[in-house]
Amino acid sequence: MSESDDELTLSSNALAALQEFKQEEQQRQENFEKLLQQADEEFEEKKRIQGMELFKEDWQLSQFWYADDTADVLAEALLEGADPDTVIAVVSAPSVYAAILKRPKEQIPTKNIYLFEYDTRFELLAGRDHYVYYDYVQPLEFTDQLKGKVDRLLIDPPFLHNNCQTNSLLAPKDGSKTMNGYLRHRFMSCTGERMADLISKLYPDSKITTFLPQHANGLSNEFRCYADFEWKKWKFST
Secondary structure: OOHHHHHHHHHHHHHHHHHHHHHHHHHHHHHHHHHHOOOOHHHHHHHHHHHHHHOOOOHHHOOOOEOHHHHHHHHHHHHOOOOOOOOEEEEOOHHHHHHHHOOOHHHOOOOOEEEEEOOHHHHHHHOOOOEEEOOOOOOOOOOOOOOOOEOEEEEOOOOOOHHHOOOOOEOOOOOOEOOOOOEOOEEEEEEEHHHHHHHHHHOOOOEEEOOOOOEOOOOOOOEEEEEOOOEOOEOEOO
């Protein structure tokens, strides 16, 4: 077989693989659309249990799901001591939102939990009332209802880019407490270590913590967790 034949064969194989991928994605999208039309308790329970198993990472969107242990810790940090009035926003970290949903209802003290995400597939996960389309290129283009109203915020920016951090969601840090006696305000950002200067500028009270986020696929980038509070799962790094 000539070199030209080899090239043709490889091209044909690549074309077939691409076509198969497109068909799988189309089928996946059709399944999502069907699921979005469902609102019964059986589906809600299925969604709660399966969580991120329903979604495939899109590396072009810089999607890397957290390891379960990491997602659980971050979910707990958001929920600890919250009360029914606490407003929580999870930005570009759907695996943490899924970890929240997996908890028993009695461990989720507030219904005011919103997922901000560019990938519209995750409307399925959060539901129409709690999903907010979010594009870091236009970081202020979202509902005014939540601007400056969020008590607890987790940001996992999809790219190491200045626009991927937004402080327009957070309510003023006034030292107020929930009815459970915990500080109402909490901020966290999981991002690259080289973003430390930007984090300090946007969130002056935040510091690098001792908690090291881990990803399910073994992402090798140097990831750190920044926060403006210490608790039982981390301290400020010295």
